[in-house]
Amino acid sequence: MATHYLDFEKPIAELEAKIEELSLLSSSAGSFDAEIEGLRRKVEQLRKKTYASLDPWMKTQVARHPQRPHFVDYVDGLFTDFVELKGDRQFGDDQAILGGLARFRGRAVVIMGHEKGHDTQTRLTHNFGMARPEGYRKAVRLMDMAEHYGLPVLSFVDTAGAYPGLGAEERGQAEAIARSTERCLTLGVPSIATITGEGGSGGAIAIAAASRVLMLEHSIYSVISPEGAAGILWRDGARAKDAAMAMKITAPDLVGLGIVDRIIAEPTGGAHADRAAAVAQVGDVLAEELEAMSGLSADEVRKGRAERFYAIGRLG
Numbered sequence: 438m439a440t441h442y443l444d445f446e447k448p449i450a451e452l453e454a455k456i457e458e459l460s461l462l463s464s465s466a467g468s469f470d471a472e473i474e475g476l477r478r479k480v481e482q483l484r485k486k487t488y489a490s491l492d493p494w495m496k497t498q499v500a501r502h503p504q505r506p507h508f509v510d511y512v513d514g515l516f517t518d519f520v521e522l523k524g525d526r527q528f529g530d531d532q533a534i535l536g537g538l539a540r541f542r543g544r545a546v547v548i549m550g551h552e553k554g555h556d557t558q559t560r561l562t563h564n565f566g567m568a569r570p571e572g573y574r575k576a577v578r579l580m581d582m583a584e585h586y587g588l589p590v591l592s593f594v595d596t597a598g599a600y601p602g603l604g605a606e607e608r609g610q611a612e613a614i615a616r617s618t619e620r621c622l623t624l625g626v627p628s629i630a631t632i633t634g635e636g637g638s639g640g641a642i643a644i645a646a647a648s649r650v651l652m653l654e655h656s657i658y659s660v661i662s663p664e665g666a667a668g669i670l671w672r673d674g675a676r677a678k679d680a681a682m683a684m685k686i687t688a689p690d691l692v693g694l695g696i697v698d699r700i701i702a703e704p705t706g707g708a709h710a711d712r713a714a715a716v717a718q719v720g721d722v723l724a725e726e727l728e729a730m731s732g733l734s735a736d737e738v739r740k741g742r743a744e745r746f747y748a749i750g751r752l753g
Contacts, residue, residue, distance in 0.1 A: 508550035531572030550593030599640030621646035625735030
């Protein structure tokens with residue numbers, strides 16, 4: 438897959454193009470190893486400098502990066518014996534939310550998450566990660582099963598929001614989101630939600646109302662997209678950057694507000710720069726969080742989750 442560069446990464450792209458050009462010349466016109474090594478050091482320094490000072494709009498672009506790890510990448514990298522469960526037993530199967538049974542480092546768990554797809558065909562198949570009502574009803578079915586068998590629930594959030602189409606509304610989109618959110622909050626088993634990219638509105642919180650909410654360093658989590666907020670506030674979607682700068686949608690902001698519990702560090706250059714390392718880091722943090730909740734009774738799990746959400750917005 439060709440590397441995709443964001444607008445603010447153009448200086449990095451130019452240096453890496455020079456490295457590629459010199460590498461090709463090395464095979465036909467002598468060695469340029471010293472020059473290539475020097476350029477690689479410059480790229481690394483520039484990448485570190487750039488990603489150490491990202492503003493909220495830049496982070497929004499990183500969170501939406503098409504090469505960022507998606508749910509299927511976390512399944513492949515962290516879980517074994519995955520058995521996908523399909524359908525909501527009412528209407529059909531929604532491919533924007535995938536889930537099922539799996540083992541995580543030897544422990545049986547229920548997993549689910551938004552899948553955006555990685556190319557044109559898979560993006561259409563998964564509806565760009567925007568779930569319809571049957572996706573959220575499938576999530577409720579998975580959570581019911583998790584509680585019945587006493588299995589922790591791990592969810593991976595990456596969506597611009599729930600699908601706003603006519604058919605979704607006709608089939609009860611708002612009710613399905615509300616039921617899924619309610620089921621998250623009433624689970625008697627530990628649950629961990631990880632915002633891996635874009636956490637948009639009710640479509641995200643429907644599977645993110647968990648005992649612990651984690652967030653990758655360059656992800657975003659918001660009640661509405663910056664474009665949507667700009668359209669409402671200024672009737673101008675082009676002012677999305679202004680909205681992003683004001684909305685408190687980045688991980689440090691959300692930890693400060695008590696909405697997110699923990700930030701997961703990303704490799705230099707973002708999760709898309711080293712997908713395997715990013716996935717492994719998420720796995721290590723999930724293992725720590727699960728271990729911290731092991732042994733809790735159902736009542737203790739529910740009480741802890743309730744206290745967590747009741748504390749949001751309280752002063753002092």
